[in-house]
Amino acid sequence: VSFAELNAWVMAKSGFHHSANYRSAVLFGYFELVEDEQQQLAAYEHFVEQLETGRWKQIRQPNEKELQATSLLRMDIDEGAVKQRQGGPNDDIEDLVLPVWVGEIPIIKTWGERVEY
Template identity: 45%
Template sequence: MDTSNSLKSDFSVTGKSRVRRAAKRASYRREDIYRLVDELKLGHIGFTQDGEVIVIPMTVWRHGDFLYFHVPNKSRLQKLLESGQQVCISFARYDEWVLAKSAYHHSANYRSVVLFCRGERVQNPKEFDTVFASIIEDIEPGRWSQVRTPSVQERKGTALMRLTIEEGSFKSRRGAPSDNKEDLDLPVWSGTKPACPFS
């Protein structure tokens, strides 16, 4: 992903984005947040509509300091963002299962991001192409120059949404099980194992 004009500073922290449980595992650094977003590119977008909470998994990618995703023109997410409503996007990956000697202390080594954003539709054709090229080039370098670019009809039917991150946090866990001292002699294996051995 493009890193120009990025990594300017940490995100501001309010009561909404502050990590309370295991706060020592939290970070508000753009570098930590951007790294996971760039790696996963699968975000779960949460919003409210008619008093109901809805979460939708979407391809979300970063270009500079903005996040982008695309939806059909006149979709509910487009209308919601254009009305000024804030959305919450989460990214998460389990890297390892943490198996302890007690059931209570089983855990996972993970990385996660929660972001609060507002957005708008990209209207500039040059930005439209640049941003779409960035995700395709990230998947396979050199591919944008090989494929057909979006047609006039495809551009009309697609709303590319640009999200400004207003605040957010990164949280992770790494390391071995946190066994109680009195459990260390129990005759059961403890340690870590890949959460998804085929990834």
């Protein structure tokens, strides 16, 4: 399983040194099907509660048909690797005198206002 998150564009004095700040992870292991209904419900509740605290008690619980239609997998992590880049550009010394803006353009992630349907 792999995950990646882009956090910013890094702007340098040369195109060659433009980059990105990011975080990523690769996890290795074996998946196992979760067949116990109580374990499934506990996992779904945990997921929903991370989206909005208190939501699980407000919504209809999954019915038997929905539980049968959805496979839930669990993975014990055997090993993993994490990679991250942060900070500014790595310009060449001879480029430092160029009158070009350098820095980061951050990607700002925020939750918006609710949209009701």
